[in-house]
Amino acid sequence: MKIVVASGKGGTGKTTVAVNLALSLSECTLVDCDVEEPNCSLFLPINLKKIEDVVTRTPKFNLSKCTYCGQCADFCEFHAIAVIKSKNLLFYENLCHGCGGCELICPNGAISEGVRKIGEIHHGTMDNIDLFVGKLDVGEPMATPVIKKVKSFALKESNKPIIFDSPPGVACPAIEAMRGADFCILVTEPTPFGLHDLKLAVGVTKKLGIPCGVIVNREGIGDDRIDRYCAIEKIPILMKIKENREIAELYSKGIPFTSKLLEYRRMFLNLYKSIDKMISDSKRVDKS
Amino acid sequence: MKEITIISGKGGTGKTTITAAFASLAKNTVMADCDVDAPDLHIILDPMVKQRFPFYGMKVAIRDEAKCTQCGECRKRCKFDAIDERFNIIDDVCEGCGVCQLVCREKAIRLIDRISGSIIVSETRFGPFVHGELRIAEEASGKLVTLVRKKAKEVAMEKGRDLIIIDGPPGIGCPAIAAISGSNLVLAVTEPTVSGAHDLERVLSLTNHFGIETVVCINKSSINPDNTNKIREFCESRGLEVVGEIPYDNCVTKSMVAGMTLIEFTDCPIAKDVKNMWSRIQNRIEIEN
Secondary structure (H helix, E strand, O other): OEEEEEOOOOOOOHHHHHHHHHHHHOEEEEEEOOOOOOOHHHHOOOOOEEEEEEEEEEEEEOOOOOOOOOHHHHHOOOOOEEEEOOOEEEEOHHHOOOOOHHHHHOOOOOEEEEEEEEEEEEEEEEOEEEEEEEEEOOOOOOOHHHHHHHHHHHHHOOOOOEEEEOOOOOOHHHHHHHOOOOEEEEEEOOOHHHHHHHHHHHHHHHHHOOOEEEEEEEEOOOOOHHHHHHHHHOOOEEEEEEOOHHHHHHHHHOOOHHHOOOHHHHHHHHHHHHHHHHHHHHHHHHHO | OEEEEEEOOOOOOOHHHHHHHHHHHOOOEEEEEOOOOOOOHHHHHOOEEEEEEEEEOOOEEEEOOOOOOOOOHHHHHOOOOOEOOOOOEOOOOOOOOOHHHHHOOOOOEEEEOOEEEEEEEEEEOOEEEEEEEEOOOOOOHHHHHHHHHHHHHHHHHHHOOOEEEEEOOOOOOHHHHHHHOOOOEEEEEEOOOHHHHHHHHHHHHHHHHOOOOEEEEEEOHHHOHHHHHHHHHHHHHOOOOEEEEEOOOOHHHHHHHOOOOOOOOOOOOOHHHHHHHHHHHHHHHOOOO
């Protein structure tokens, strides 16, 4: 089973939920897809080792063959190439999406395919938990290829449950992390910001056709607006984590709270079981 | 005209709460929300919308089935796996590069503009406000961030405002880069947690990479005083000014529920800390307002 933990709003507790769910299951694969700010490993005593560089395609220019005709620059939808006054070619690698169009359109064979490193994949194990982490190199804008890569490593693994920790937001990186999951846990907090961003995230799960449920974190700090929304939208509230100074302090030190508050371990196990049941029920409905 | 961008790396450290408080304190500004993925600043600023402009993000390819001979060249050449085995174009994977159009011998594919969101100009009780709204599951958020900033500059010119305060997105990727590039000052908001510290380091590498002057705010500083000290020492060792340490207080949530900034909300013990932080920022970028 593939579960993605997402949120819309940042800082609601995605990583906390993903890590504590993984620890409660004790046998699973955890995938840190928040490649801009990967944090899962801060909460687990795991030694990570780099297993692969993530590269993206990038054009290589052979200027001795270039006639500065400018066709590549005209073609590039991302404005990554500029040809100035027919004698100077500028390439902005951060804008390049690696589509290969310039290579195809160049009439002089002056452009070939090269690669450029944009991130790294790391891996480590702790008992029966496998952790895969994607890391975007600082200064690189495109997170999506790193997310794709780290997911592909995890999916090669055995048939253990897989938990994906998504980046915040509802744009390309979050969508890439969510795509293909059997279920999406949306973590939110009972505040106006929490609700607003939850609605956006629910919209994404609908568009991607992924069933979802909500975890309300820091229950008690705001009001009951999440409960009211979920009741109207018929979205199950899977769990509530009470606002608790001890949880916040453990978090600040990098200690997963289920290692101290043992009752939550059982709650996470029950959460997993109820998700498993929801998925098999919906598959049964699909078949009939 | 000057621009200050508030970012954090890690989400949920308090960027928007602090930005909204600055809206209360600053004069003669334009506010801009560049967290176009999950924009929240409008919830507090309560804008009266004046103008709405369509945002054209990346283009998208469309295929004319009648002309298509299913030769498969487009699928072979697409580097984004955006064309499925029946040669349908998967909209939300397509990056609009135009390679499929280029290689299609039957001219069955063309690129069209897609409206990916809006840029909205409003008036608020604190002055003009510009924000972006990305349609759900749309891409090109970096491009929208750039256009929101551009629009905010236009509004500032038009209204003679000399400062733009930008609420930035989390992360260090495309939208964050678009939100900080060319800013006069970045305020990096962190919290004294292991993830807050880790993400701050990456944010500081990013602003350093782009050569942007940066100051730091340690929010919720009372949650872990040891970590707060460590972050302060780390910043000092890098020659970075910590312009504010704001203790944790539940008036932050209460004011948000009330739709008010920390400065407007009465009985908010941390308001004075935010005010002090704002005056240090004013000194730092030499603005008088």
